[in-house]
Amino acid sequence: MAPWWKGAVVYHIYVRSFFDSDGDGHGDLAGVMAKLDYLKSLGVDAIWLSPIHPSPNRDWGYDVSDYDDVHPDYGSVEDFQALTKAAHGLGLKVLLDEVLAHTSDEHPWFTASRDEGPEGDKADWYVWADPADDGTAPNNWLSVFGGPAWAYQPARRQHYHHKFLRQQPKLNWRQPQAKAAALTVLDTWLSRGADGFRLDVANAFLHDGALRDNPPIPAADRDRAAWAHASDMQRHLFDANLPETIPLLDEVRRRVEAHGADRFVFGEFSEEEARCGAYGAPDEGLHSAYTFVLLKARRMTAQLFKDHCETLAAHPQHWPTISFCNHDVPRTVTRLGGPEAGASVARLMLALLMALRGTILLYQGEELGLPEAELSRGELRDPVGDLYWPIAKGRDGARTPMPWRSDAVHLGFSNGAAWLPAAESHRPLAVDRQELDPKSTLAFARQMITLRKASRALTHGDIEILDTPEPVLAFLRRHEGQTIACVFNLSGRTARAEHPRLTGGEVLPVSSGDCEALPGGLALGPHACRFLKCP
CATH class of the missing domain: 3.20.20.80 (Glycosidases)
Incomplete structure (x- = not known):
């Protein structure tokens, strides 16, 4: 089961x-x-x-x-x-x-790691590193929320790593006691x-234990939608993943x-x-x-x-x-x-x-x-x-x-x-x-x-994408002898969905938008969808 x-x-x-x-x-x-x-x-x-x-x-x-x-x-x-x-x-x-x-910088684990210093019981429960010779961050890792993914802490004269806000220090899962504490949660x-x-x-x-620099993403390969975050200009191979x-x-x-x-x-x-x-x-x-x-x-x-x-x-x-x-x-x-x-x-x-x-x-x-x-x-x-x-x-x-x-x-x-x-x-x-x-x-x-819960095909079945042109998305869901064709017009205009598997099936009662059966397929109104039980 x-x-x-x-x-x-x-x-x-x-x-x-x-x-x-x-x-x-x-x-x-x-x-x-x-x-x-x-x-x-x-x-x-x-x-x-x-x-x-x-x-x-x-x-x-x-x-x-x-x-x-x-x-x-x-x-x-x-x-x-x-x-x-x-x-x-x-x-x-x-x-x-x-x-x-990560935790809050107000979590007792972090305050102990910060205040008790390198010799404390929780010294390495977080990711600490010495600054570069000029006092800047230990490497080129960038925070998702802007700026270097490191924050200098005078109490230890070191930087700690944060992938997000500086108030979210990275928990060190490589440290056995820190890992055990997290699993206990x-x-x-x-x-x-x-x-x-x-x-x-x-x-x-x-x-990465060696704190290696993340490599850059070549400018030509950068997603134009990622302009809001400088961190999207590098591949995150060593600060995570x-x-x-x-x-x-x-x-x-x-x-x-x-x-x-x-x-x-x-x-x-x-x-x-x-x-x-x-x-x-x-x-x-x-x-x-x-x-x-x-x-x-x-x-x-x-x-x-x-x-x-x-x-x-x-x-x-x-x-x-x-x-x-x-x-x-x-x-x-x-x-x-x-x-x-x-x-x-x-x-x-x-x-x-x-x-x-x-x-x-x-x-x-x-x-x-x-x-x-x-x-x-x-x-x-x-x-x-x-x-x-x-x-x-x-x-x-x-x-x-x-x-x-x-x-x-x-x-x-x-x-x-x-x-x-x-x-x-x-x-x-x-x-x-x-x-x-x-x-x-x-x-x-x-x-x-x-509809989904009543159908083993929709809840547990395999999926097979059908070859239909834009803006139509069509696929089959199959399980234990049941096959359901799912057809969607992803546009605001009428579209034709033509495929042999989209003819002759029983139309299931749940649908949205206008739809008409045609020889060889369906005519779908704007943003319409249909579900067919295939023979």
Whole structure:
């Protein structure tokens, strides 16, 4: 029998923006528990919670200062255990976002490493190095968030490495005691009821012990979309993404599995995917992983998805995790459809997401078709937005409060002043309005999840891309004698989908947009999709 996570739909909750139960303007665990019936009604199998640990919020929870507790904005350990018990009672798994590649600079491990100096017990729990002769950084590594990936610390007269903010020092997984402490974090939360984890920047656990310089990417090969980050001008071969990461991740998976065969751990891989284990088999590395290939895309093209499926096909034993949107990138509808895109694009992308092979990650509000929120610079809370404004506006446009009620203050997210403003553009898309409309994007999302879960071909089947020209993407999903053809028009104009496998099949009841059967195939209206049960 396949494990529960294979083919599952996991709902990604950005806790601080989901639902505020106590009026302090911040979402919390009690708020998640209050919406469990809604989550169950979607048909999802699990929820993934953004980091819940105490943090100074330099990077909004991705800078952990205490792995053993819950941030007071969110509640308590007891609240977490109550949530897991309630979720399990509804048949929902609970996954935690664990940030173990780095900590906050306020974590006691780091303060000890800094203050006790090179002779202290935790001296090498972080990545320290002497400055160059002129006092500059030890090598050319660059931070994802801007500038050198090193910060000088007078207490030790050394630099420490940080792949992100300087307040996020890199934990040294090469140090046995530091590694053991990090693995114990997993044990603690599994024993408290968690069913598994999403591992933040799983590609960055290890660094090169010799601190070799990263090589440059030739100018002609640089992605023009990567202009916002100087770090994208170099290949990250030595500050992260080492091949030795693969056996380490295998050890992490086995540690999680020791708590039960139904546990699940998947990872985030943002660069050099093949080199560091993003496409590993379930018995080599983590159970699953997602990359940023689809998250970074800026245009809907059939070739984009064909290329990604071709990459995955080169690793047939790997089970992927598929995501179009999360808390780090602009929302799917706006990013792929443009600023004027609406419900037709939202439904098309929901249909495609649910049709692909893998475990599906559905970001909160994606089921509503939410567009990216527009914020002023003064409203931003994301350090990345503050750094790169106005060229890039950061990640807050995808993190604004979930719209529950169209007629309520802060769209029903909170009775207090919300930590980020609710987006006015989300008002007509609020849950209460869509619940009343059987033709809403929310209703369509539920239909698509139901279709996926009812079909072994869609949840567990192989995928075969059919040869159709742009803007049509078509593929077959096959499993145990069942074959379903999935056809998508990724454009705003009518398109023909001609292929022998697209004729004569039974049209399944879930569809979006206009479609007409033609000799040799289909005529698809703008942003239309169809599912056919093949003979």
